[in-house]
Amino acid sequence: MRIVNLRFDLWYVAPEDLPRGRIAEAGKRITRPAKSKDCGSWQLLFFSVDYILFSMNRLRNTLLQAMVIVVAAFVVGFAYNSFSVNGINPFKRIADVPIVEDPGNEVTEGIRFVDLEKTLEIIERGAVVIDSRVAEEYDHGHIPGAVLLDYYDMGNYLDEVLPILSPDQEILVYCYSPTCDDAELLARELFTLGFTRILVFKGGYEEWVESGQPVER
């Protein structure tokens, strides 16, 4: 048994009696690819180097493929995002939206967090109430007079809701419960769209119902 090297990465086992230099005839008589244990000590050196180079080649190719895939994902992702109804701008998300802390301050532009009492007051005054939950929840029951604007499907609802809003009108937004921050996110979104007086009812629909307020279906 002999080891025959045909190309840098092709090592084969050939029978002993195969004449050296008669590789052309080897085609029919080479038995199988060589493994490291077939090699004599000197051959092992070259065999190992070839193996390592081949593996590095494969590693390099794999890494290149992976990079191409990641780049493709970025390109396609951002392209789809710009045309998608629900697309977002990752760089202009949470704009520097001022949160007005002082409850007495009614002048500064920004978003405010209000409790149930203030909410009732505001609704009394004729604010527009926006429900930021999903359609099923809205149909199940919402604050009377509220308009649906599903935060996660904004693109589809904005067309209907925007016309009824005006820049200096009071807008009240609510969500499911205190732990849900969709109302705040929607408020920030509305602020960046140019509406200046937005109030977030932190307690949400949960608190509204628990306090026995009427609901609309």
Place this chain on the structure above:
Amino acid sequence: MTPGHDTPLGAVQREGHQPGSGSSGNWLSNPHLLLIVRLVLAVIFIYAAFQKIGKPLAFADEMKTYGILDMGPPLYIMAIVLPWLELICGVALVSGIFLRGSVLVLVVLNVVFITAVSIRTADLIKAESISFFDVYYDCGCGFGATYAWKKLLENTVFLILCVVLLLAPSYRFALGYSRRSE
């Protein structure tokens, strides 16, 4: 490095390097097994991708709950890109183009995900004083809420499958991989 190119050993190249017999000669090189693994992973990842593709905000919201990334450009960029990454890798697995590269990407994704879920599980255990097997939440991958240990187990299996694919010496039933073209 094309197969069957004109060398005196054209014939033996085909014989000597049949993936079926395998130069490593073990089950890792069985081309049918590899194909099945590829298809299984592809179906899973393509399905998961479709759940998330048009909805970056919802996905970003779910990722926020992990407490690792907060609102901001990195989170939103991930929400935009990751579903497409999954989709592309799924397509690559089925078609067989860029196969090894996509499997590498999937390995990385799985490792990151397993790490994130572990961190979140540990946080939840500490915060709510529940046992490991009680942790239940929506991981945001598109399959709904399940037990955390189930998620970890599933993704460890995926990781193992991906590693199996990575280690395979060659692939059959794959465009872009002919005998001896790597």
